Amino acid sequence: MRNAFAAAVTAHHNREDCFFLTGDLGFMALEDIKTAFGNRFINTGIAEQNMIGVAAGLARENMKVFVYSIAPFCYARPFEQIRNDICLSDLSVCLVGNGGGYAYGQMGPTHHALEDCAAMNALGVQVLVPAFDADIASVIRGFSSPTYLRLGFDERPEGAPVPQYAPWRQVLTGEFGAIAALGPLAGVAWQALLDVPAALRPSVWAVTEFNDKEIPDEFWTQVSEKTLFTIEEHVVAGGLGMHVALAMIHKGIHVSKFVHRYALGYPTGRFGSQAFHRAQCGIDSDGVRDMLMEAKR
Amino acid sequence: MPINDIQTIIETARNRLLEMHFHANCGHIGGNVSCLDAMIILHHRVLNPDDRFILSKGHSAGALYVTLWTLGKMNDADLKTFAQNNTMLPCHPSGSGIFGLLFPTGSLGHGPSLAAGLALAAKHNNVPRHIYCLCSDGEWQEGSCWEALIFSVHHRLNNLTIIIDQNGLQGFGTTKEIISCSDLTPRIEAFGAHVQHADGHNCGEILKSLESKSADKVNILILNTIKGKGLAFENTLESHYLPLTEQEYRTACSINTQRGDL
Incomplete structure (x- = not known):
């Protein structure tokens, strides 16, 4: 970028x-x-x-x-x-x-x-x-x-058009709840779920601003009584997931399940590429699909 | 204004400073007293309306407040709120709502960089403005001061003067015993700044130094001062932290009054 x-x-x-x-x-x-x-x-x-x-x-x-x-x-x-x-x-x-x-x-x-x-x-x-x-x-x-x-890096699917900018915006439709993905991970989630039928996948929302920004009503509608996923390349403390969870409580929204994937630091004490670390934290493409399976279990 | 008149202002400010700290039961008197003479001279005789002043040694806020009081920029009612609830005058300046104050300071080592930024902006805008920054000597143990000095020398910020209140005492010892540095001169000179010295309690010397700046280098004025000068705990660690007892306060006022009479 x-x-x-x-x-x-x-x-x-x-x-x-x-x-x-x-x-x-x-x-x-x-x-x-x-x-x-x-x-x-x-x-x-x-x-x-x-x-x-x-x-x-x-x-x-x-x-x-x-x-x-x-x-x-x-x-x-x-x-x-x-x-x-x-x-x-x-x-x-x-x-x-x-x-x-x-x-x-x-x-x-x-x-x-x-x-x-x-x-x-x-x-x-x-x-x-x-x-x-x-x-x-x-x-x-x-x-x-x-x-x-x-x-970071722009990781949207090849050739995919970029939706007009908004602090929160939907980049992929879906009916199985919604994923709030921080920054570039929206591109990762978008790519990972592209070939999953819309009825079986969550929508993907790219979140660029999450302080003092209203979360769109449409997002709440999509997760109400469904699964809310959050994914971020950031530690759990003070990150997007905590922000969304707090906003959800304030708003009185009820979801059937809350699945949160985030940066775990260095769980094995080993180091490698960005892809290596994302895989260790379950925040890469496989991790996104695994989140979905976890929610359906 | 003749130097004699300045001396009178300093004595008045000193009494007001002691009164203010005594009633607020506040410490840090030693470092306020050691830089008060320079603060008064700078504000009464040197600073132009468009110049800037940064109090990097924020623990000397009291000296700044009474200096502004001598200029009529604060009144007695303001000073009575010093270190009280609902005040604009905390023990380290908040950076807002006070004449001439541009930044909150109190954590040491910030002022030189802030001043460098102001000096750079003045040059960029072609404004004939001089930036003055008052530091303590212990403050130069912060690496950020040296970062700022390297930057300022490299960018030839000749519109910047850093004044160092070299009283030789810091929080828990002397600068000599803590870092083997009772005089910053050789270290600062080695970085390429123009260094001058003055007796920080001699108005004539301070003024002369501030009026004879280098035209092409960053200026550093090292003031040799005495922490808590004239107080019962002059030149002791107690003067860094402790408030005055009533006896110490009465004695200090008495000494000042005698000096004023002279």
């Missing part, structure tokens, strides 16, 4: 009041932004705390600022700077974490971002988890408050 992100930034945010800071990352991805932004593109070096503080200083003078790094270096390393310098003053800074979930696979656990959405949600940051490349221009268009953008 980072190429789509770079294209969206270059096309829509190349203004005198917009800065782009990177923590020495973005090789073969951010070159166009660097060229377009000129001296408003700053490689702040390997110093993430300073990068966030500088971004806050710029934003305090009415600049809009993108801050880019590999996801954990973006939200975890400078957590206090995000909290104190950006959030307490409600500044227009968009934190861009590349490689959400296990996306950095073989790079190892230091490069994975499994609790980012919860951490940023807890601070009141607007969390955006695009499902598809085409979402990016829409989600970052008008940011004016602390925002966290989690980038």
Whole structure:
């Protein structure tokens, strides 16, 4: 998604009041932004705390600022700077974490971002988890408050058209309840259930924004007295599943079954690709089909 | 304004600071007293209306509040709420609702980066604005300060002055015994900043240093100060944490009054 992100930034945010800071990352991805932004593109070096503080200083003078790094270096390393310098003053800074979930696979656990959405949600940051490349221009268009953008890979079925952007949107119809899938996992679930008859499969909803966003009534209608599935490449604490469960209670919705798949961390103590870790957590294509079987048991 | 008049303002502010902390039963007096002279001189004689000030050593909020009081930006009623419920004046500044305050501070090591961002924005906007940031000396044990210094030197932020209140005492010991660093000068100079020194309790020296900045480098002004100067627990760890007893407060006021008479 980072190429789509770079294209969206270059096309829509190349203004005198917009800065782009990177923590020495973005090789073969951010070159166009660097060229377009000129001296408003700053490689702040390997110093993430300073990068966030500088971004806050710029934003305090009415600049809009993108801050880019590999996801954990973006939200975890400078957590206090995000909290104190950006959030307490409600500044227009968009934190861009590349490689959400296990996306950095073989790079190892230091490069994975499994609790980012919860951490940023807890601070009141607007969390955006695009499902598809085409979402990016829409989600970052008008940011004016602390925002966290989690980038992964567009994994929709080959040739499948992308439905118009919405914080929650249905990408595949079905009648056996509904799956709420966080970001790119919507593409995974979509592909996994494509050849299952609609009557036997749940619908698939791509969830990009789950803080302070109303869950559409149509989703509740689809899960009422049926099975509600949630799937996310994120730990259970503070993730999409907990959010949906709480919203369900507040709303007084009753479902026949709640099936939740999420990032388990490193259950075997072994490391591998994103696909390896997803398989271990049951959040890959096989895992989606297995969820369905589990619900029918 | 002549230096003698500034000295009078400092004495008035000092008495008000002690009164405020005494009535609120608040500590951190030592670090407030050590930087008060610089804070007053900066705000009364140096800062232009469009300049920016960042209090990175947020535990010296009291000194900032009374400085703003001497400028008429706060009144007695405001100061009476210091550290009370429903106040705008907590012991570390909240960053909102206070004249000139741009950020909440209190966790150390944030100010230099924030100031660098402001300085960068001023350059980008071609605004002839200077950014001042007041740090403690112990604060420079935070790696983020050095990150900010590297960045600021690289970007030639000559519109940035970082003032360091070098009183030599921190939370649980001296800077010398904790990190073998009683003077930050050689370390900061090695990073390429322009470093000046002054006696932090000598108004003339402070003012002269602030008026003779480098035109092409990041400016660092190291003020050699005494924590809790003039108080019963001057230059002790007690001055970092403990509030004044009534006896200590009365004695301190008496000393100040005598100084004022001089």
